Amino acid sequence: MSNALVAKYGEARLPRYTSYPTAPAFAASVGPEDYSQALAAATAGAPVSLYLHMPFCRSMCWYCGCHTTITRHDGPILDYLDVMSREIELVAKEAHGEIPVKNVHFGGGTPTIMKPHEFSALMKTLRTSFAFARDTSVAVEIDPRTLAGEMMIALGENGVDRVSLGVQSFDPVVQKAINRIQTFGQTEAAVAGLRSRGVSSTNFDLIYGLPFQTVGSCVETVRMAIDLRPERFAVFGYAHVPAFKKHQRLIDESALPGAAERNEQAEAIAEELVSAGYIRIGLDHFALPDDELALAARSGTLRRNFQGYTTDECETLIGLGASSIGRLPSGYYQNHVAIGRYAEMVSLGLLPTAKGYLLTREDKLRAKVIERLMCDFEVDIAGLCREAGYDAGFLLERNPRFDDLVADGVAAIAGGRITVSKDLRFMVRAVAAAFDAYFGALGRTHSKAA
Numbered sequence: 494m495s496n497a498l499v500a501k502y503g504e505a506r507l508p509r510y511t512s513y514p515t516a517p518a519f520a521a522s523v524g525p526e527d528y529s530q531a532l533a534a535a536t537a538g539a540p541v542s543l544y545l546h547m548p549f550c551r552s553m554c555w556y557c558g559c560h561t562t563i564t565r566h567d568g569p570i571l572d573y574l575d576v577m578s579r580e581i582e583l584v585a586k587e588a589h590g591e592i593p594v595k596n597v598h599f600g601g602g603t604p605t606i607m608k609p610h611e612f613s614a615l616m617k618t619l620r621t622s623f624a625f626a627r628d629t630s631v632a633v634e635i636d637p638r639t640l641a642g643e644m645m646i647a648l649g650e651n652g653v654d655r656v657s658l659g660v661q662s663f664d665p666v667v668q669k670a671i672n673r674i675q676t677f678g679q680t681e682a683a684v685a686g687l688r689s690r691g692v693s694s695t696n697f698d699l700i701y702g703l704p705f706q707t708v709g710s711c712v713e714t715v716r717m718a719i720d721l722r723p724e725r726f727a728v729f730g731y732a733h734v735p736a737f738k739k740h741q742r743l744i745d746e747s748a749l750p751g752a753a754e755r756n757e758q759a760e761a762i763a764e765e766l767v768s769a770g771y772i773r774i775g776l777d778h779f780a781l782p783d784d785e786l787a788l789a790a791r792s793g794t795l796r797r798n799f800q801g802y803t804t805d806e807c808e809t810l811i812g813l814g815a816s817s818i819g820r821l822p823s824g825y826y827q828n829h830v831a832i833g834r835y836a837e838m839v840s841l842g843l844l845p846t847a848k849g850y851l852l853t854r855e856d857k858l859r860a861k862v863i864e865r866l867m868c869d870f871e872v873d874i875a876g877l878c879r880e881a882g883y884d885a886g887f888l889l890e891r892n893p894r895f896d897d898l899v900a901d902g903v904a905a906i907a908g909g910r911i912t913v914s915k916d917l918r919f920m921v922r923a924v925a926a927a928f929d930a931y932f933g934a935l936g937r938t939h940s941k942a943a
């Protein structure tokens with residue numbers, strides 16, 4: 494792999510494109526009234542997915558890029574759960590008729606910071622407010638360090654069938670440098686316990702590019718993880734943005750690997766996973782061949798949302814909880830990040846929408862192009878343009894960024910179809926950025942591409 498290309502594109506700060514436009518384009522001019530109208534229009538019979546955000550953790554991992562608050566007390570969590578239950582009822586009232594739910598995802602923070610009976614009560618509120626089916630899938634992000642046996646029982650009893658475990662690195666030196674001590678035994682016990690409670694799909698999150706991480710330590714971690722045979726892996730590069738995440742200043746910058754090393758780590762992890770039988774999916778996911786993520790990748794139906802690559806086909810994702818983002822056919826709607834402001838709005842009987850973005854016809858076209866690139870590494874751009882009522886060459890004319898990528902051999906175009914070079918797939922975000930009308934104009938630093 495060319496180091497010059499790594500330097501030219503890999504060093505650039507590029508969005509992960511879990512949405513288009515990306516969150517920095519959201520504006521406060523979009524508020525509760527817009528969301529109310531959008532909800533009524535979007536939920537007329539079509540199934541939806543729900544995302545619930547639990548913004549609390551017991552201790553801070555220094556690499557963390559999530560919206561979370563550290564608390565040792567249970568009071569703030571209980572108060573928050575009260576507010577979120579009211580928000581669920583509020584949203585259900587705004588929507589017209591019974592809303593069928595296809596998928597539920599609990600993210601954080603640490604969703605399993607809830608007590609088992611609190612989780613069951615929240616699930617009951619959801620089941621009363623929305624229409625659950627026998628095949629509604631419930632996914633929960635898990636912190637193996639604090640997962641108690643009673644909570645595993647509650648997860649199983651409430652129909653949780655998918656979990657995602659934060660693993661990151663098993664290297665004790667790396668763990669100390671990121672303030673996250675997690676033994677292999679804790680992860681192993683969580684996997685065994687959850688499987689015995691009916692969880693059929695387990696994902697592990699791994700991170701490369703952490704302080705003191707080497708290719709060797711990445712390989713050792715992934716080999717240990719493979720022994721537990723999770724159905725999926727998500728492998729992310731650490732995004733060091735201390736200007737936005739103050740706790741990241743606790744990370745020793747001099748111990749961070751450079752761009753070329755990060756790339757070698759990512760490739761070494763990928764090689765281990767592929768030789769262990771996992772299928773490489775999109776930019777950073779891996780799945781066993783019979784996992785539905787692998788099947789979706791094969792059939793061209795893979796999707797991308799705020800949780801990464803997914804098989805979720807619902808056009809409407811309702812976000813619940815502080816900072817959560819909803820994606821509806823009309824646009825994006827984000828709740829207040831500050832828990833106090835979020836709670837205040839809900840207690841006034843108002844939807845807690847802080848900002849959002851209303852999609853234009855052109856945005857929807859660009860979003861489709863970017864999603865297909867991120868999922869398939871190729872896109873029928875002429876076909877999508879025509880389908881949306883534009884000239885076949887609409888997004889390609891006067892696009893010097895894309896011309897540059899073609900000249901460098903990163904992407905190619907033939908017969909109205911763009912393909913990203915297989916060897917340079919880690920640069921797919923650079924190709925996606927060539928179709929992002931906002932790229933470079935929003936003044937926000939994103940994570941490294943490699």
Ligand code: SF4
Pocket residue numbers: 549550552553554556557558559561601602603636659
């Ligand atoms: S457990 Fe997850 S959300 Fe909480 S601090 Fe660690 S990385 Fe962040």
